[in-house]
Each structure stands twice: as C-alpha cells, then as structure tokens.
Amino acid sequence: MSTPVYFISGIDTGIGKTYTTGYLAKLWNEQGQKTITQKLVQTGNVDISEDIQQHREIMQSGWLAEDDSKLTMPEIFSYPASPHLATKIDGREIDFYKISAATISLTEKYDVVLLEGAGGLMVPLTDTLLTIDYLVDKKFPIILVSSGRLGSINHTLLSLEALKNRGLELYALAYNLNDESQDELISKDTSDYLKNYLALHFPQAQWIDIPKIESQQLRKIPR
Known part of the structure; x- marks a missing residue:
C-alpha cells in the first residue's frame, strides 16, 4: 500500500478528532495532496456517518x-457507545475485512x-480486540489529537507511552486550539510541556496546531 494511511486517534472522547481530521484533509487538499477521510467504526448513527x-462540511x-458507496463509512452501528457494546x-459483529477492503x-x-x-x-472494538491492537496489525502511523485542557498532559503521556510500548509510529501530535483551558497559564504551560516532551521522546514526530474554527464556517452539505 504505497498511499499513506494516517490513523487519527485522541487522548479521550470529545478531544476534537473529527474536526482535526476534516481540517487536515482540507489543508492537504489545498496543498495539492488528494486527501480523503474514512471512519473506522461509527456508532450512534443509522446509514450515514x-x-x-x-469532515465534508x-x-x-x-x-x-465514495460516501454514497459507503467506502468512507463501511461500519455503522446505531447505539452511541463504544464499538464493543454497540455491536x-x-x-x-464488526466486519474488519470490509473495513480493510474499503481502506485499500x-x-x-x-x-x-x-x-x-x-x-x-484503548477503546475496545470487540471483547478481545482494542483499537491499538488493530493499529499494531495494520501498522498505520498515528496522528494523536491533544489540547490544552486541564488534565490533558496526563492523558497525552499515557497515550504516547502506549504507542511506544506497542512499537507504533507517531506521525504527529495535533494540538487542538478549540479545546484550550479557560486558564491561559495552564494552556501555555501544557503546550510548552508537550512540545518539550515530544522533542525528547518522539523527535521525528511533527507538531501540528489545529486552529480555532468559527461555527459560521461550517455549512450543511447535500448528500
């Protein structure tokens, strides 16, 4: 597979993975790299992710x-929960072959x-398979989404430790500026700390600032 597939994960739920994924796709398309997004498993929806x-907005x-043909959303489950419960x-069950075939x-x-x-x-996809297990099998480089919210240092370092322990490549840490602490001192210190940690322990990884977005920038799209 010569085309790079980057896996977008986050330090926890609600950190801004979806916005980050859409933003990076828009940015890279504008830079001349023909980029598309895919959802590994969507829960809490019916038919459409x-x-x-x-992302498209x-x-x-x-x-x-590719959205109409469901290549970008091969597995959708109705209950808004972890995939192992939603299934x-x-x-x-999740059809992992269908997901892989769609990615290819x-x-x-x-x-x-x-x-x-x-x-x-570490989100469970099944009772015995974690998301990180799927990544070890596929060997996708990771873009990890973090932010300056209080507590994010701990969650970020635990996620980075998990990547290192499993021998996974961190392509970039995406720092979501939409999710900053209301305390500017905490936000700045968090950013500084994580940049220093990345330079020491993951020197090959990029730091990507994900800028704030105004709600009026998003528009509903036809499908």
Whole structure:
C-alpha cells in the first residue's frame, strides 16, 4: 500500500478528532495532496456517518461518490457507545475485512487517507480486540489529537507511552486550539510541556496546531 494511511486517534472522547481530521484533509487538499477521510467504526448513527458529514462540511468538498458507496463509512452501528457494546446491541459483529477492503480501495484513488478512530487508543472494538491492537496489525502511523485542557498532559503521556510500548509510529501530535483551558497559564504551560516532551521522546514526530474554527464556517452539505 504505497498511499499513506494516517490513523487519527485522541487522548479521550470529545478531544476534537473529527474536526482535526476534516481540517487536515482540507489543508492537504489545498496543498495539492488528494486527501480523503474514512471512519473506522461509527456508532450512534443509522446509514450515514455524522463524522464523515462533518469532515465534508469542513473540507467544503460536497458529498463524495465514495460516501454514497459507503467506502468512507463501511461500519455503522446505531447505539452511541463504544464499538464493543454497540455491536452487541445491534446484534452483529464488526466486519474488519470490509473495513480493510474499503481502506485499500480509497488508497487506489487518493494520495492520502485519513482514518478516524472511535475514542482513544484503548477503546475496545470487540471483547478481545482494542483499537491499538488493530493499529499494531495494520501498522498505520498515528496522528494523536491533544489540547490544552486541564488534565490533558496526563492523558497525552499515557497515550504516547502506549504507542511506544506497542512499537507504533507517531506521525504527529495535533494540538487542538478549540479545546484550550479557560486558564491561559495552564494552556501555555501544557503546550510548552508537550512540545518539550515530544522533542525528547518522539523527535521525528511533527507538531501540528489545529486552529480555532468559527461555527459560521461550517455549512450543511447535500448528500
């Protein structure tokens, strides 16, 4: 697979993975890299992935043929919960072959694929398989989303330690400026600390600031 597939994970739920994924896709498309996004597993939806919808709104790309064919959202479960629970409620298992086949199909048409996960690295996909286990098998480089909120240093370092212990590549730490602490001192110190930690322990990894977005920048798209 010559086309790079970057896996977008976060230090916890609600950190801004979906916005980060859409923002990076928009940025890289504008820079001349034909980029598409995919959702590993979507929960809490029926038929259409709301995360893919938000990606397209941010990218201002319109609904894509790959969205209509479900290549970008191969597995959707109705209950808004961790995948291992959502699958039990819907009464069917995740089809990992279908997900992998969809990813491969996207790599044949695009220069870059951004694959957004559900929650963080240790989120269970099944009773025996964690998200990080899937990544070890696929060996995708990781873009980890963090922020300046209070407590994010601990969650970020635990996530980075997990990546190191599993031998996974950290491509970049995406610092979500939409999720800063209300205390500017905490926000600045968090940013400074994480930059220094990255330079010491993951010197090959990039630091990417994810800028603030105004709500009026997003628009509903037809599908």
